[in-house]
Amino acid sequence: MADLVLDGVTKAFGSARAVDGVSLHVPAGTFVCLLGPSGCGKTTLLRMIAGLETPTAGAVTVGGRDLTAVPAHARGFGMVFQSLALFPHLTVAENITYPLRIRGVDRAKTAARVAELLDLVRLPGFGDRAVTRLSGGQRQRVAIARALAVDPGLFLLDEPLSALDAKLREQMQVELRQLQRRLGITTIVVTHDQREAMTMADLVVVMSGGRIRQAAPPAEVYRRPADAFVADFIGSSNILDARPAPGGLAVAGGLLPGLALPAGATAAKVSVRPEDLAPVPPGTGHLEGVVRFVRDLGASVETFVEADGVTLVAAGPGTAPHLAIGAPTGLAVTLDRVVVLP
Numbered sequence: 001m002a003d004l005v006l007d008g009v010t011k012a013f014g015s016a017r018a019v020d021g022v023s024l025h026v027p028a029g030t031f032v033c034l035l036g037p038s039g040c041g042k043t044t045l046l047r048m049i050a051g052l053e054t055p056t057a058g059a060v061t062v063g064g065r066d067l068t069a070v071p072a073h074a075r076g077f078g079m080v081f082q083s084l085a086l087f088p089h090l091t092v093a094e095n096i097t098y099p100l101r102i103r104g105v106d107r108a109k110t111a112a113r114v115a116e117l118l119d120l121v122r123l124p125g126f127g128d129r130a131v132t133r134l135s136g137g138q139r140q141r142v143a144i145a146r147a148l149a150v151d152p153g154l155f156l157l158d159e160p161l162s163a164l165d166a167k168l169r170e171q172m173q174v175e176l177r178q179l180q181r182r183l184g185i186t187t188i189v190v191t192h193d194q195r196e197a198m199t200m201a202d203l204v205v206v207m208s209g210g211r212i213r214q215a216a217p218p219a220e221v222y223r224r225p226a227d228a229f230v231a232d233f234i235g236s237s238n239i240l241d242a243r244p245a246p247g248g249l250a251v252a253g254g255l256l257p258g259l260a261l262p263a264g265a266t267a268a269k270v271s272v273r274p275e276d277l278a279p280v281p282p283g284t285g286h287l288e289g290v291v292r293f294v295r296d297l298g299a300s301v302e303t304f305v306e307a308d309g310v311t312l313v314a315a316g317p318g319t320a321p322h323l324a325i326g327a328p329t330g331l332a333v334t335l336d337r338v339v340v341l342p
């Protein structure tokens with residue numbers, strides 16, 4: 001297996017650039033999630049990796065071999081689409097063996113491979129079932145088995161789980177990740193769901209406007225977002241205007257002591273995660289405000305605090321007794337988790 005390298009990959013449709021100069025190095029065996037809002041270019045980028053779309057500029061290289069001009073069917077990649085594209089008139093086994101049959105693999109080998117693939121996706125004994133008689137999750141697994149049938153060099157999936165209900169979807173995220181770990185296959189999944197990306201990926205690639213905003217492991221995009229877009233898109237965040245003040249940075253509600261702007265900057269924004277803000281008695285925290293709303297979500301309690309006209313969200317387990325609506329409150333900030341955004 002080999003590294004995937006994207007070098008300045010661009011796709012223009014007329015004058016609009018769906019993908020704009022994307023460069024990325026994906027080490028072999030990595031699970032990548034392309035993440036971003038609708039229209040950011042993720043599907044177009046995946047299709048260029050697959051060979052279903054020709055780049056306007058740039059190159060797609062796998063293992064040092066430039067595949068930019070190689071058609072999709074000759075790349076040897078496995079693909080799963082949102083629609084799954086299973087053949088409804090065929091059985092599970094016939095669907096899975098389809099790519100093997102068009103490659104001329106003989107029947108005995110094919111039968112052995114089907115059994116292996118059905119075990120892999122946890123559908124043993126389902127070979128003779130009509131695909132129309134499967135649940136959504138089972139159909140998903142058949143599409144995955146079919147894509148893996150040819151031992152693909154890359155495993156590419158476009159919103160593969162979006163048709164599933166929330167619970168099944170979370171279960172399939174874990175399954176897909178475990179399957180990928182076992183096979184060690186380089187995998188690229190398009191999703192617009194940040195939780196899904198955080199669950200599965202080694203490398204989260206956050207895109208907007210056809211460009212990569214940040215490509216990093218999940219914990220890093222969460223803890224050290226590259227910019228306000230990423231901070232806001234991954235999880236939720238309080239993005240505050242900050243200016244230098246004696247001893248730290250002045251923000252709505254008070255002072256963040258010990259923090260400073262990047263060299264040369266006169267103002268910046270800071271990102272503070274809700275879980276890094278804790279309501280404390282007035283006068284005992286870093287910031288001061290007034291409680292506007294409290295919601296108990298079961299696993300956590302969110303407190304909306306207005307400070308200097310800005311609403312800050314604090315989240316944590318339990319609720320403090322002083323948190324009546326309209327009451328003044330302090331907010332303690334976990335300072336070493338605050339990110340000063342460029």
Ligand SMILES: Nc1ncnc2c1ncn2[C@@H]1O[C@H](COP(=O)(O)OP(=O)(O)OP(=O)(O)O)[C@@H](O)[C@H]1O
Pocket residue numbers: 013017018036037038039040041042043044045192
């Ligand atoms: N064949 C095409 N012709 C013209 N414009 C296109 C074509 N395919 C995509 N686009 C445009 O390119 C941009 C990126 O589309 P793309 O489908 O890659 O986004 P996406 O991030 O996958 O969005 P979504 O999550 O909604 O699928 C969009 O503005 C889209 O309208």
